[in-house]
Amino acid sequence: MKFISWNVNGLRAILQKDFIEDFARLDADIVGLQETKLQEGQTPFEPEGYHAYWNYSRARKGYSGVAVFSKAEPLNVTYGIGVEEYDIEGRVITLEFADYYFITCYTPNSGSELKRLDFRQSWEDVFLKYLNGLDKPVVLCGDLNVAHTEIDLKNPKTNRKNAGFTDEERTKFDVLLSNGYVDTFRHFYPTQEQIYSWWSYRFSARKNNSGWRIDYFITSESLNSKLVDAKILNDYMGSDHCPVELDIEV
Numbered sequence: 001m002k003f004i005s006w007n008v009n010g011l012r013a014i015l016q017k018d019f020i021e022d023f024a025r026l027d028a029d030i031v032g033l034q035e036t037k038l039q040e041g042q043t044p045f046e047p048e049g050y051h052a053y054w055n056y057s058r059a060r061k062g063y064s065g066v067a068v069f070s071k072a073e074p075l076n077v078t079y080g081i082g083v084e085e086y087d088i089e090g091r092v093i094t095l096e097f098a099d100y101y102f103i104t105c106y107t108p109n110s111g112s113e114l115k116r117l118d119f120r121q122s123w124e125d126v127f128l129k130y131l132n133g134l135d136k137p138v139v140l141c142g143d144l145n146v147a148h149t150e151i152d153l154k155n156p157k158t159n160r161k162n163a164g165f166t167d168e169e170r171t172k173f174d175v176l177l178s179n180g181y182v183d184t185f186r187h188f189y190p191t192q193e194q195i196y197s198w199w200s201y202r203f204s205a206r207k208n209n210s211g212w213r214i215d216y217f218i219t220s221e222s223l224n225s226k227l228v229d230a231k232i233l234n235d236y237m238g239s240d241h242c243p244v245e246l247d248i249e250v
Helices: 019-026 117-132 167-178 184-188 221-226
Strands: 002-007 030-034 051-055 066-070 076-079 092-096 101-106 138-143 181-183 215-220 227-232 244-248
Touching (some): 002 138, 030 138, 051 076, 051 092, 066 092, 117 167, 138 244, 167 181, 181 184, 215 221, 215 244
Parallel strands (some): 030 101, 101 138
Antiparallel strands (some): 002 244, 030 066, 051 066, 138 215, 181 215, 227 244
16 A cells, blocks of 8 residues: 655645646545635645545644545544643544554644744654554654654754754654554665655745655554565655655555
8 A cells, every 4th residue: 555645735725736636646445635715615636536535724724634535434533632732733644444443643843943842842742652552563754853863854953952952852752653553665665864844934945855744654563564665755845845755565
């Protein structure tokens, strides 16, 4: 099966580009989107052959939001992680299938001057508790808003205390992996450098490949034998993120 994750940085905006054609070309079994920036009642994209699920921010308009499109109908769908403080921002959808859960997640950004770092850190604890409470293996995708190691961004030294590369955020990612989860891209390509999934719109960052790898597929260790490949599809444009792919036999 082919799974795709993509932070579209505004679904209505990317629909003005080549997103419909790109979605068809990806031809995935499940697609998780992040940062849709929609409100309830706005469903501008309904791809044929997919079941669609949306979660919206109730905190403010044009903010956050996630969606999942699945060819197979899930057994159950859950919105959020059961804590209103976080769920009001519309950051998680969980699809339950017979043998696994598929989760799309848009992790809170710590923000300029790390104003939301404390919120982000508490989110990490609650979200990990949520993952660990699920009774089947997990396929987690999304913009997790952290570059885990120095090879996951172009300029690690100058970004050491910036959102997405603080010691605190990276340590939380260590804790996630230590709880029995796998960064699938590094599972296959542990030392590959200069491959990223997000680039700032400033300073010709994408042209110069001055980016960050902050979009992931994370899976339960019990699925290791079913992993086939993980890819970063940096030839897809339209957003400041590119899609990432997981090929898996589930």
